[in-house]
Amino acid sequence: MISIKSLSKIYKSKHNEVKAVDHLNLNIKNGEIFGVIGYSGAGKSTFIRLLNRLEEPTEGEITINGKDITKLGSRSLRKERQKIGMIFQHFNLLWSRTVLENISFPLEIAGVPRDERKKKVLELIKLVGLSGRENYYPSQLSGGQKQRVGIARALANDPDVLLCDEATSALDPQTTDDILDLLVDINNKLGLTIILITHEMHVIQKICHRVAVMEGGKVIEQGDALDVFMHPKEKTTKRFVQQVMGPEQDQAFIESLIKSYESGKVVRLHFVGESTNQALISELSKTFDININILQGNITQTQEGAYGTLFVHLDGTNEEIEKAINFISKTSVEVEVQSYAE
Incomplete structure (x- = not known):
């Protein structure tokens, strides 16, 4: 269970302050695919970066597997981060490293022996469907293949949680579906919790068990994905549902x-x-x-x-x-x- 209580992030300048995340409360179950959807500026990307403290919260609690990560010191935080994988919109690969070397990188940092690293990386390459491309460089890969490398790298340390920050928004529709199918497969095989940030309702529709809708740094609606599709309450949620279902018949x-x-x-x-x-x-x-x-x-x-x-x-x-x-x-x-x- 991931428990988030009164989580806030305020950016301050000389003349004003911006509440990117505003007293957000959520509970996310172990092993589920949880979607967070919102338009640009809703605070969803800040929210997901707070979950592994790439952003420092202004206030609030983030409890993962019984530990409040907002209270951890730097050494303990580094250890806990190994249990939280993350994939990004623009892949964030090391361009001078091969597929195998990119996936191996977090294992090198963790001090895993070379032979053990290689065995683990080859298993991950097979899992994400990149067998035969071990020695390719990122410049030789398609967008979908780059994201598969990013997913494999995020799984290298056997995390309990996988964070996906707009992981498909840079991809074409068919490649998006392929990556979403891969995430469902990983969820089924490994049982890890997936938290997915998006602005596309198609992504929520296809793979998420539950969903939260963000606006102005707040969660304005949440629930089982099917219930939210059937009975959207807020205006923003209805607009998202219309992306998939078309306008409601008047x-x-x-x-x-x-x-x-x-x-x-x-x-x-x-x-x-x-x-x-x-x-x-x-x-x-x-x-x-x-x-x-x-x-x-x-x-x-x-x-x-x-x-x-x-x-x-x-x-x-x-x-x-x-x-x-x-x-x-x-x-x-x-x-x-x-x-x-x-």
Whole structure:
């Protein structure tokens, strides 16, 4: 468990002060992928650098594995930092060193014997999918390959926690997905906790178990990723969700659907988790004497399950339509009637 209590970072100058992180409180579970999302200036990058004291907090506590790292002296801090790996947006590789030598660097600092270092590094190279490129230099690698080196280097000391500061924002969409898949694989195989900073909701959607939304140095919303996608409360969170799902359908859109049909009912079906895999539409058409038109819909997948909304038009007798709606309401799919036959 990582416990963060009343964490603050204030930058002061002669004429003013900036609260980059403002009394932030979070609990992060062992072994989970926890996302922190926010727009530029939200304080998220400062926050992640506070976790390993690359930035010194103004006040607050950061407890990792039972130790408050804000109270550690320099020698103890160096030891604890070996348990906290970090990967960066722009890779931060040593350009005069090969892949093997870059990954080996933290082991050299830790005083690991040469033969043991090489064995460990070759295992990591295989883990991140860079076998055959041991002797390449960073200039010979693609962006995704450079980030794989960064990930392997961050794992060299067998950390308990991996911090990712905008680790995919410099990559193209396909490479981003490949790196995210790698992080999920590492999380599953090694069981380490991953804290991921991003401004892209796609990243949260794809791999995070839980998420916190930052704005103005504060956490304004947090929860399970699926719950945040389904029920965003804050304006900023809704904007992020729209990056993936598109704009929320307004009343004018719903009324336009209703006016398109003179009979039957327009209903909104809300699918959550396993219910998205149900062949509901097919089952309705086979069971009841109704016609079904799919009008509009969107379903997306998160690490915690899928969710989505579907607008459909049900046409038939009022009795058959009511039977169909009652049938739906007994499943895990939420149903909301938008219009009634006249």
